[in-house]
Amino acid sequence: MIRSLIVLFCLIGFAAHSTAIDYTVTTTTVGTMATGELDDVITIAISDANAGNDVTVYFDASGLIQITTSLPYITITAGSITFDKLLTASSPQGIQFAGTASDPTFLYGFAVIDNDAPSSVTFKNLTVSDFLDYFSSPTFIPREGIRLGGTKNVEIDHCTFENNSVSVVLMTASNFKFTYNSVKYAGNNFLGLYYDNTGGLPIQPNVVEIKNNIFGDLSSAVAGNGLTLINMIDLDETTLNVENNQFKNLSIGLACSNQHFLYYSPTTDPLFTFSIKDNNFDNIHDGMILSSPLRHWKVEDNDFVNTPTTSDREFDIWLDNSMGGEICGLDFIETSNPFAFTPVNTGNTFSNTTVEAIHIQEDFEAGINIAGLDLGVGCGRIGYHHGKYAIIRGNKIRDTQPISLNYGVGNGGILAPTISSSSLSGGNLNAEISLPGSISSDIVSFIDFYKSNSSGHLLDFIGTYGVFSISGTYSAAVTPLMGVILSDGDRIACTVTSMGNAGGVPRGTSEVVYFTLPPPPCCYPDFPQYAGSGFVKCPPPIPPDPDKADAVYGTLCLGTQFSFNMSGYTCSTGTLTYDWDFGDGYTTTGSSASHTYASVGTYTLTITYDNPSAPDCYGEDVATKEFIITVVESCCPSVTSGIIVDDNDSPEGKHCLGNQLVFNLTKTSSCLFNGHLGEVHWTFSDGHTATGDDIEYTFATTGVYTIQASLTLPGCSPYTYTLSVTIEECFEITCLDCIPTFAPDAGKYVFSVWVREDVPAAVTTYDHKIEASVTTDCSTCSPNTSTTTFIPVAASPIIDGWQKVEGTFVVPVGTNSFKVTLDNRSENDVYFDDIRIHPFNSTSKTYVYDPITLRLSAELDENNYATFYEYDEEGALVRVKKETERGIKTIKEARNNIQKK
Numbered sequence: 001m002i003r004s005l006i007v008l009f010c011l012i013g014f015a016a017h018s019t020a021i022d023y024t025v026t027t028t029t030v031g032t033m034a035t036g037e038l039d040d041v042i043t044i045a046i047s048d049a050n051a052g053n054d055v056t057v058y059f060d061a062s063g064l065i066q067i068t069t070s071l072p073y074i075t076i077t078a079g080s081i082t083f084d085k086l087l088t089a090s091s092p093q094g095i096q097f098a099g100t101a102s103d104p105t106f107l108y109g110f111a112v113i114d115n116d117a118p119s120s121v122t123f124k125n126l127t128v129s130d131f132l133d134y135f136s137s138p139t140f141i142p143r144e145g146i147r148l149g150g151t152k153n154v155e156i157d158h159c160t161f162e163n164n165s166v167s168v169v170l171m172t173a174s175n176f177k178f179t180y181n182s183v184k185y186a187g188n189n190f191l192g193l194y195y196d197n198t199g200g201l202p203i204q205p206n207v208v209e210i211k212n213n214i215f216g217d218l219s220s221a222v223a224g225n226g227l228t229l230i231n232m233i234d235l236d237e238t239t240l241n242v243e244n245n246q247f248k249n250l251s252i253g254l255a256c257s258n259q260h261f262l263y264y265s266p267t268t269d270p271l272f273t274f275s276i277k278d279n280n281f282d283n284i285h286d287g288m289i290l291s292s293p294l295r296h297w298k299v300e301d302n303d304f305v306n307t308p309t310t311s312d313r314e315f316d317i318w319l320d321n322s323m324g325g326e327i328c329g330l331d332f333i334e335t336s337n338p339f340a341f342t343p344v345n346t347g348n349t350f351s352n353t354t355v356e357a358i359h360i361q362e363d364f365e366a367g368i369n370i371a372g373l374d375l376g377v378g379c380g381r382i383g384y385h386h387g388k389y390a391i392i393r394g395n396k397i398r399d400t401q402p403i404s405l406n407y408g409v410g411n412g413g414i415l416a417p418t419i420s421s422s423s424l425s426g427g428n429l430n431a432e433i434s435l436p437g438s439i440s441s442d443i444v445s446f447i448d449f450y451k452s453n454s455s456g457h458l459l460d461f462i463g464t465y466g467v468f469s470i471s472g473t474y475s476a477a478v479t480p481l482m483g484v485i486l487s488d489g490d491r492i493a494c495t496v497t498s499m500g501n502a503g504g505v506p507r508g509t510s511e512v513v514y515f516t517l518p519p520p521p522c523c524y525p526d527f528p529q530y531a532g533s534g535f536v537k538c539p540p541p542i543p544p545d546p547d548k549a550d551a552v553y554g555t556l557c558l559g560t561q562f563s564f565n566m567s568g569y570t571c572s573t574g575t576l577t578y579d580w581d582f583g584d585g586y587t588t589t590g591s592s593a594s595h596t597y598a599s600v601g602t603y604t605l606t607i608t609y610d611n612p613s614a615p616d617c618y619g620e621d622v623a624t625k626e627f628i629i630t631v632v633e634s635c636c637p638s639v640t641s642g643i644i645v646d647d648n649d650s651p652e653g654k655h656c657l658g659n660q661l662v663f664n665l666t667k668t669s670s671c672l673f674n675g676h677l678g679e680v681h682w683t684f685s686d687g688h689t690a691t692g693d694d695i696e697y698t699f700a701t702t703g704v705y706t707i708q709a710s711l712t713l714p715g716c717s718p719y720t721y722t723l724s725v726t727i728e729e730c731f732e733i734t735c736l737d738c739i740p741t742f743a744p745d746a747g748k749y750v751f752s753v754w755v756r757e758d759v760p761a762a763v764t765t766y767d768h769k770i771e772a773s774v775t776t777d778c779s780t781c782s783p784n785t786s787t788t789t790f791i792p793v794a795a796s797p798i799i800d801g802w803q804k805v806e807g808t809f810v811v812p813v814g815t816n817s818f819k820v821t822l823d824n825r826s827e828n829d830v831y832f833d834d835i836r837i838h839p840f841n842s843t844s845k846t847y848v849y850d851p852i853t854l855r856l857s858a859e860l861d862e863n864n865y866a867t868f869y870e871y872d873e874e875g876a877l878v879r880v881k882k883e884t885e886r887g888i889k890t891i892k893e894a895r896n897n898i899q900k901k
Contacts (some may be wrong), residue, residue: 020889021048024058024086028065038065042072049079049119056891059093060086064127066098067109074112076119083110085125087859087867092160094127097143104134108147112154117175120153125862129162142191144169148176156181158843158862166191173197174206174238180843180862181213183226192216192226206238212750214841216248226284229256239273244808246280246841253284258292258328277301278808280748281316289318293330295366299345306352316354316380319368320361321387329366329389332358337372338394338461338481354380356404357397360387367507370395384508388414391497392509393448393464398457403495405511414470414498414508417447419515424486429462429478431515435496437470444499445470449478451486452493452514460484462492470498470505490517556597556631563594564607579608583629597631605629642666643709643723656730657702658816664694665709665721681710699727746813748840751820752795752806752864758829765794766803771825774809776818786812797885802833804864808840836864 023041045055059065074081085093099106109128112121128145135141142165148154151170155177161167162184170176173195183192192215195208215226226247229240247253254276275298281287282305290297304316321328335343350357357380360368368390370382375397382392383404392403415436422431433447449462462484465476480486493512500507556562564580580593583603588595597603605627645663650656665680682690685706688697699705704726711719757766773789788809796804811818820837824830838844843862850857855875859867868888870879880892 019053020891021045021053021055022058022891023056024060025065026060028061028063038067039072042074045081046072046074046076049076049081052078054080054082056082056084058084058086059126060089061091061093063091064094064096064129067095068099068106070106070108071095071110074110074121075114076121077116078119080120080122082122082124083126084122087861092127093125094129094159095145096127097130097132101132102134102136104136104139104141107134107141107143109145111147112149112151113147114150115152115154117152120155121151122155122157123159124155124157125159127160127162128164128167129160131164131166133165142166147171148173151176155179160184161192166194168192169194169196171196174208177209177211178213179209179211183213183215184217191228194228197229208238208240210240210242211244212840213245214248215245215253216250225252225255226250227254228252229254239275241275241277242279243275243277244279244840246282247284247287248280248282249284251285252289253281253287254279255286255289256291256293257289258294258323272296274298275300279303280305282306284316285314286318287316289315289320290330291320292323292328293319294327295329295331297330299330299332299348301347302349304348304350304354304357306354314355315359316350316357317348318359318361319364321364322362324362327366329364329368331367331369332371332373333369334372334374336374339371341369341371343372350375350379352378354378356380356383358382360384360390362387363506364389367391373397375399388506388508389500390508391499392495393446393497394461396458396460398455398459400456402456402458402493402512403509414496414506414510416510416513417494417496419494419513420473422492422515422517424488424490424517427480427486429476429480429486429492429517431476431478431492431494432473433465433476433494434473435467435470437498443469443501443505446497446499447474447476448495448497449476450493451484452491454491456493456512456514458493458512462486470496486517488517491515492517556629558600558631559596561594561596562629564592577610581606581608597629600631603629603631643707643721645707645723645725650730654730655725655727657727658698660696660698661725662694662696663707663709663723665711679712681712683708683710702727702729744811744815744818745839746811746815748808748810749837750806750808750840751835751837752804753822753835754802754804754833754864756802756831756833757826763798765798770805770830771823773821773823774818775821776811776815778812778815781812781814799883799885799887834860834864834866836860 023045025038025041027037041057045057048055095109097106097109109131110123115121123146131143131145133140133142144166145161145164146156146168148168148170149172151173153175154173156168156179157177158180160182167183168178169191170193176195178193193210193213210227227242227245229242242254256274256276272294273296274294276288277298277300279302281302284304287304288299288302290299299317317332319330330345332345332348333341333343334346337343357373357375358370360383362385364387366389370390370392371394373395375381375395377398379398381397381399381402381404382395384390395402397403418434418436420432420434422429424430429449431449435445435447445467447465447467449464450458451460451462452458460481460483462480463478465474465478467474491514493514495510495512497509498505498507578589578591578593580588580590582593582595582597582605584597584601586595607625607627609624642665643663644666645655645661647655647659647661649659655661663682679691680693682688682692682695684697686699690697704724707723707725709721709723711721755766755770759766771789773787775785775787777785793805793807794803795806809818809820820835822832822835834846836844836846845862846860847856848858848860849855853871853875855871856869858869861867865883867883868881869877870881872878876894878894879890881888882891
């Protein structure tokens, strides 16, 4: 039988310790052996790697390779094996389950088992799909796309996993990288990346990176789990980073279960660094589940959002201690907290609807502290379930039940307080409070007060009152924190927090209770600015102070009757009386008054009012308000006017698309029309309307538009003016190689750049004393221009003197442009090359051509690594070199010899 697999074998280069060996697989069919010739290639590759060689298996088939039985286990102790898509392959490459669904022995695609340092296995740019469950009642076994068991130095990069029961499973793995991969929806039992490190591995130090991946489908369905980590604590001297991943439309985004306490009983935290940072959780039922976390774990700068059209979310962060670890606990304390607590796990944001932003399950004897969080409207509450030892203080929680408790048994007597009376004196809060707890010895407790609203939200933190018991009655007097103003009638929220004691009394925070400060006594009402009729609308030059009898300005036309009605202003105590003096000799009394002035001029209208039932409210028997009224002769003067348009951002004589134009109506008059009186109504031919003297507007498309301004004065026919403007594209290109201005899409962006620093001695990594600042120009943001400054981080070793650094930034909705500035802050010269910017959820390739010969001289792949092409004098390709983390390697070399005759 003729085999349908083509294997290209090539030895290149002569290194001191290893040789680079390439194979290429070009068929999707199954051959004469169990899995066709792919089985042979893997077997040969394992043998070559164990001889100390660096082996690459390229995939260049017409589609995915159909796997019908298990592939050989990949077990190597030296060298390396890389599985990669050939750069020129036009279709997705990789493996697809095509075996019998009822076969319980065929459970894995690729399987790396017990490889040992210094060997390494890499999967790049491949697709793994359709490894679905084996189910034959009552047996259920999930199939796995890639299985790693007892592995070291494995990397999975830029791969796609689709429709698998479990895409990747790791059992006791170390030095593992999972970066820039896409793991898509595959059913309710779906697991994206499952990492179980029970037992650990001896190799130290150990670095595990799970970065820049997408877990979940982009559809609206909610199913499956994204990332599951089991027993990570057993890795001594381990660094685990879960950073910059996107979890979308899943049942569980990230689940980390610390089962350490099932096997050990440590008294101190192990040498283990765990960072969950800069991840995005969108429309996740349970965003992040942390079982038995420890205090040194870092959970920072994660975004919990929700697609507006969906609402299937329950918990953003679920803290669970069902396994009962005595040293377990985790704090979320923002930098801005009212107690000057040391910040920890800061920068997590919560947006849109969820039931609970943070859910606490069972007792955390090492404690939970949550302080300074600011949860937006609809972001959920903080809740306990059968738990205690959690302190919740100084947070803004905009939920109708901000703190929800279900203690079960043993709540320690930390019950909600009872408020018997309250008052406001000199701006300070006074309250009579009863604490109904049953234990009173050796306890330090705090009664916290917040401003609230009719919905029961916890808003501004007012202050705290300390006591030494959770039982008894207290007269609390609290001076509000700076910037917090209390008023009569405000609704106040209150909690009690116990700090516990050595006698076994638990610590924790009670549920919220509410009370309302008494309303103020009714003295005199504050008159509205325009309480009368007949005034021409005119903004007053000096805004009136509602608490004082300052003047309020108005203008009347001669012969216009002025009326003022105060009958709608009443007091709960007594009845107000009024005296009117219009300033021209006319006076009257009563709750309303009308008057017509006989001549032009300026008059002072004085209203004197009194409440006999509440004397001396303002330190005087009566109060007055004064109105300065100007009476003019005519309301329909001779007016000349015209529309003026200002466009300072466009070249002279042009109005450019995207620029904000300012329209105003110039007005001249000898009488009423002085630039402040009268209303101008604007109508644009694209349907936009507005009112006001000066109008700002940005047209959406090019074209010719007609603008009409209609001036309305009391008793006069409208004055109408028109203007035609032309909106056009304006691209000012100052160089032949430039591209026009563009408006970037909103979202997270990645930029990478290669850096070379002139340093006096050899180093393994640069200090990267460079600073990146990103300035965005956003038409719908406030302010319109904002700058984000950060320091990029190293993303590669130093290769031939160059090192790649990467960073991320966010472009807000409405951004017209952004500018990235790289600044050298070191004392040495720094060089930058191959700067690349692209959206976070995308890849990019670039090509470099020789400007003279127009031949392809280099390609830069998705990771910004270069492949170089060298030619001889006749233009024939003689060498291909590739930039790798181990340096620049020759991957192909050819020589053509022509025999002389």
